[in-house]
Amino acid sequence: MAGMNTVDRVREIISPYAAELGLQLWDITFKKEGTDWYLRVFIDKDGGVSVDDCVDLTHAITKPLDEADPISQSYMLEVSSPGIERELKRDEHFEKYIGSPVMLRAIRAIDGVRDFTGILKEYIDGQITIQLQDGNSLSVNKKDCSYVKLDDFDINDFDAEI
Numbered sequence: 001m002a003g004m005n006t007v008d009r010v011r012e013i014i015s016p017y018a019a020e021l022g023l024q025l026w027d028i029t030f031k032k033e034g035t036d037w038y039l040r041v042f043i044d045k046d047g048g049v050s051v052d053d054c055v056d057l058t059h060a061i062t063k064p065l066d067e068a069d070p071i072s073q074s075y076m077l078e079v080s081s082p083g084i085e086r087e088l089k090r091d092e093h094f095e096k097y098i099g100s101p102v103m104l105r106a107i108r109a110i111d112g113v114r115d116f117t118g119i120l121k122e123y124i125d126g127q128i129t130i131q132l133q134d135g136n137s138l139s140v141n142k143k144d145c146s147y148v149k150l151d152d153f154d155i156n157d158f159d160a161e162i
Contacts, residue, residue: 006030009070017060023053026082027089037075042082049081088148094123101151102130107144117151
């Protein structure tokens with residue numbers, strides 16, 4: 001496994017277990033927060049992810065991860081959904097959400113602006129094209145973005161409780 005980073009190695013180990021449960025691996029992160037390390041596995045499936053899906057995958061991957069031992073330090077394992085404002089990171093994320101509303105933050109300002117919202121129109125070889133609300137198009141390379149997230153939050157989707 002020379003040349004593979006921790007996240008790639010973890011993806012390789014747990015992918016078959018996720019597939020067996022009918023889940024897609026959305027993203028995997030391995031980060032230090034304070035003094036603790038966190039391995040976070042984000043999963044998705046058609047119709048949405050339940051708490052049971054997260055528990056089932058956690059149970060399925062704990063032993064294989066312990067046996068393969070891809071991470072030398074101790075860490076906390078968290079399995080969850082990427083949420084409604086999920087970050088698009090991998091090529092397949094962008095391809096899946098062509099035509100969807102997105103929020104894009106550029107690393108450096110473009111004409112004085114860093115934050116854009118619009119419809120994801122195209123994704124080719126790392127080049128993201130969104131149609132802005134004023135009708136103009138913006139094309140940015142993925143590596144020049146702090147993030148691109150789905151813009152699916154609509155306050156009208158929630159019942160007001162008074």
